[in-house]
Amino acid sequence: xxxxxxxLQALRDNGVEHIFGYPGAAVLPIYDELFQQEDIRHILxxxxxxxxxxxxxxxxxxxxxxxxxxxxxxxxxxAITPLQDALMDSVPLVCLSGQVPTSLIGSDAFQECDTVGxxxxxxxxxxxxxxxxxxxxxxxxAFRIAGSGRPGPVLVDMPxxxxxxxxxxxxxxxxxxxxxxxPDRLSDIREIEAAAALMxxxxxPIICAGGGVINSGLEASKLLSELVDLTGFPVTxxxxxxxxxxxxxxxxxxxxxxxxxxxxxxxxxxxxxMLCIGARFDGGLAASVDGFSPNSRKIQIDIDTSSLNxxxxxxxxxxxxxxxxxxxxxxxxxxxxxxxxxARLTEWWSAIADWRARRSFSxxxxxxxxxxxxxxxxxxxxxxxxxxxxxxxxxLHQIWAAQSYDFERPNRWVTSGGLGTMGYGxxxxxxxxxxxxxxxxxxxxxxxxxQVTMKEMSAAVQHNAPIKIFILNGGDQGTQRQxxxxxxxxxxxxxxxxxxxxxxxxxxxxxxxxxxxxDMPVLFDCRVADSAHxxxxxxx
Numbered sequence: 001x002x003x004x005x006x007x008l009q010a011l012r013d014n015g016v017e018h019i020f021g022y023p024g025a026a027v028l029p030i031y032d033e034l035f036q037q038e039d040i041r042h043i044l045x046x047x048x049x050x051x052x053x054x055x056x057x058x059x060x061x062x063x064x065x066x067x068x069x070x071x072x073x074x075x076x077x078x079a080i081t082p083l084q085d086a087l088m089d090s091v092p093l094v095c096l097s098g099q100v101p102t103s104l105i106g107s108d109a110f111q112e113c114d115t116v117g118x119x120x121x122x123x124x125x126x127x128x129x130x131x132x133x134x135x136x137x138x139x140x141x142a143f144r145i146a147g148s149g150r151p152g153p154v155l156v157d158m159p160x161x162x163x164x165x166x167x168x169x170x171x172x173x174x175x176x177x178x179x180x181x182x183p184d185r186l187s188d189i190r191e192i193e194a195a196a197a198l199m200x201x202x203x204x205p206i207i208c209a210g211g212g213v214i215n216s217g218l219e220a221s222k223l224l225s226e227l228v229d230l231t232g233f234p235v236t237x238x239x240x241x242x243x244x245x246x247x248x249x250x251x252x253x254x255x256x257x258x259x260x261x262x263x264x265x266x267x268x269x270x271x272x273x274m275l276c277i278g279a280r281f282d283g284g285l286a287a288s289v290d291g292f293s294p295n296s297r298k299i300q301i302d303i304d305t306s307s308l309n310x311x312x313x314x315x316x317x318x319x320x321x322x323x324x325x326x327x328x329x330x331x332x333x334x335x336x337x338x339x340x341x342x343a344r345l346t347e348w349w350s351a352i353a354d355w356r357a358r359r360s361f362s363x364x365x366x367x368x369x370x371x372x373x374x375x376x377x378x379x380x381x382x383x384x385x386x387x388x389x390x391x392x393x394x395x396l397h398q399i400w401a402a403q404s405y406d407f408e409r410p411n412r413w414v415t416s417g418g419l420g421t422m423g424y425g426x427x428x429x430x431x432x433x434x435x436x437x438x439x440x441x442x443x444x445x446x447x448x449x450x451q452v453t454m455k456e457m458s459a460a461v462q463h464n465a466p467i468k469i470f471i472l473n474g475g476d477q478g479t480q481r482q483x484x485x486x487x488x489x490x491x492x493x494x495x496x497x498x499x500x501x502x503x504x505x506x507x508x509x510x511x512x513x514x515x516x517x518x519d520m521p522v523l524f525d526c527r528v529a530d531s532a533h534x535x536x537x538x539x540x
Contacts (some may be wrong), residue, residue: 003132004029007096010037010139013172016067018058018434019043019096020051024071025111026098029163034119043434043463046455048075050427052082053453056091057431060414061389063217065092065147066431072098073111074158077118081421083153084122085195088226089240090215092151094142095123101161102130115157122185124152125181140172148302149214166537183303190329195275195299195316196332200340202297203272204348205233206242208256211240211417212278212302214410216322221245223326223412230333232342234352236264238279239402242413245407254361257285259399262360263352268293270351277301278322281312284420301325305465317325361403370396370505370527372472376404376444379470382512383484387439389414389432393425393449397472401444423452426469430456433465440468440516447473447485452489459523461496468515468522474530492523501525 001009007030010020011019020043023031034042045051055066076097086093091197099136100109116128125145129138135158142154195437202372207228213220221244228235235245236256245252254261256268268274274296281284281292281300292312300314301322308317318325333339363373365507390405391414392398398415407413414432425443433441443450450471460467471488489499498518502511502525515524 001167002029002139003135003158003165003167004033004468006132006135006167006169007139007158007163007178008033008037008040009169010136011067013107014140014143015041019067019069020045020054020058020431021069022046022048022051023076024075025099026075026160027069027158027163029160030069030098031098035510036181042069043430045427045430045452045459046366049077049423050430050453050456052079052093052095053085053424053427054431054434054456055087055093056082056086056424057391058435059092059431060428061411061432062435063411064092065143067094067096068096068417069096071111072100072115072373073500074114076092076115077113080118080122080421083119083155085416085419085424086153087122087124087419088150089416090211092147092152093153094139094146095153095155096139097155097157098163099128099159102159103161105159109476115155117408122153123155126155126157126404128157128159129162132162132165133478135162136168136170136387137175138173141178144177145181147322147402150212150307152301162463186324187318190323191316191318192328193332195318195474196329198273198297198299198316199231199233199275199329199333200336203344204271205231205273205275205345206253206267206271207233207235208268208274208279209237209241209244210275210277210279210312211238212242212243213322214278216278216303217319220321220323220326222531223323223330227326227330227333231307231340232345234267234349235274236260236267238285238417239415240417241279242402243410244524246408248408255402259402261403263355264357271296273299273329275296275299275301276314277326278303278309280310287382317331338527344433367505369529370502370526371507373400373404374476375472375508375526375528376400378508379433379442379444379512380405382509382514386516388412388440389429389436389439391415391425391428391432391441391443393443393445393452394420394422395446395449397444397446397449400472405444426430426450426453426467427456427459429467430463430465433460434463434465437465442470445469445471447471447475457492457495457523459519466518466520466522466526470515470524471526472528473525474528488523488525490519492521495521497521497523499523499525501527502526513528
């Protein structure tokens with residue numbers, strides 16, 4: 001087989017059905033093979049950053065490894081942003097990059113760059129393949145590393161002559177796992193038993209779920225709900241953990257952290273026990289390490305050893321996959337000779353009720369203008385009964401979406417948390433829609449952020465992906481307030497999509513319903529109050 005044929009066979013053997021890419025000279029052998037087969041669908045994007053974010057959206061909504069294909073030089077340097085985004089948000093991603101022929105590496109050849117050197121800091125693992133006989137093993141290894149342990153991006157750099165060369169194909173089962181990479185080790189059961197003992201005596205406990213619960217799969221979210229039912233504990237989550245626990249439950253305190261609810265943050269501050277599952281205590285949750293939950297015993301569960309005790313010192317640090325540890329906690333709780341008396345939590349829930357009464361996400365409603373929070377509330381009410389996925393760009397609209405759109409299931413909330421990448425939401429929505437063709441996919445966007453990758457609207461039209469881009473247009477750049485906007489309706493039409501503009505409160509619901517029903521990509525220009533009218537924006 002040629003190297004290019006080996007690449008395609010390796011993708012098939014790893015269950016790949018879609019890849020997101022942009023062609024260039026160094027990867028043309030792969031594209032020649034792609035267009036001679038029908039097993040794997042190639043989604044042509046308009047920029048390599050769009051390919052990466054689309055692959056992230058695909059991965060986040062399915063739990064599978066997303067795949068992107070880029071050429072050498074500027075192709076791979078354009079992929080740096082999504083690689084770093086995937087690294088910070090623990091998204092399983094494989095990037096296949098072309099490279100100049102091996103004889104030209106280091107000669108400053110046309111479209112050459114030190115791909116391995118440039119991407120070392122923004123990938124979980126990367127590798128330059130210099131021998132066609134190593135190519136299949138390198139790709140199999142990339143998928144294993146990307147999808148196991150704490151997920152993340154892996155890059156395989158492939159010189160053009162390697163793709164043309166003939167060699168032997170190695171199937172996945174013939175590739176021995178690296179002994180230096182063993183991601184599935186679990187902590188000693190005694191640590192989990194100690195955690196269960198602390199939980200049984202806590203009087204002011206709280207559970208904080210992070211993105212690691214969602215990455216662990218649907219079973220982890222089910223086990224989290226089971227543990228909450230058994231213990232009666234209140235639950236909050238990080239930004240990335242939204243959907244890990246159903247928002248309709250009375251035990252849900254909404255999101256915690258910098259833009260979280262008053263009740264969640266006060267509960268974290270005053271609790272005597274915090275069970276943190278799959279979260280890193282980063283700046284979004286623990287804006288200040290000094291004084292963070294000062295009187296609590298802390299149990300941290302994380303699959304990544306380097307995340308344990310990294311920012312906040314845990315009293316019990318448990319290394320393991322969220323689903324596995326949660327299963328043990330449920331088993332241990334059920335095995336207790338006598339269930340702990342829930343009456344010990346009565347005063348705690350009374351305090352939480354007082355904090356809830358503050359209604360920290362409330363805002364000053366207006367009749368003469370559409371408030372951005374109200375727009376999201378109406379979007380939620382009109383889409384909550386559908387199979388809906390929400391992506392976002394980055395900015396105030398992202399915060400409002402996290403606060404006002406409730407999620408009952410995991411994998412339905414797709415946003416850029418760690419890197420905060422403007423332009424993330426539109427291509428991510430494309431990836432989600434390709435993975436879930438019969439679902440409703442909405443990108444809640446800001447009028448500035450959406451323009452960063454607006455060109456991917458063309459890709460959505462080409463591939464019949466009816467994504468909905470719901471733009472909260474305040475007429476300025478949110479916190480920046482320094483730019484002008486195009487006519488989004490005309491822009492949508494120029495791309496071959498559908499444009500909607502809504503300026504009046506009374507017309508909002510009908511306009512949202514129109515957006516939902518149109519079977520093509522939509523740019524919805526929702527004219528909301530500018531920043532001078534954002535009275536009552538939460539600050540917790």
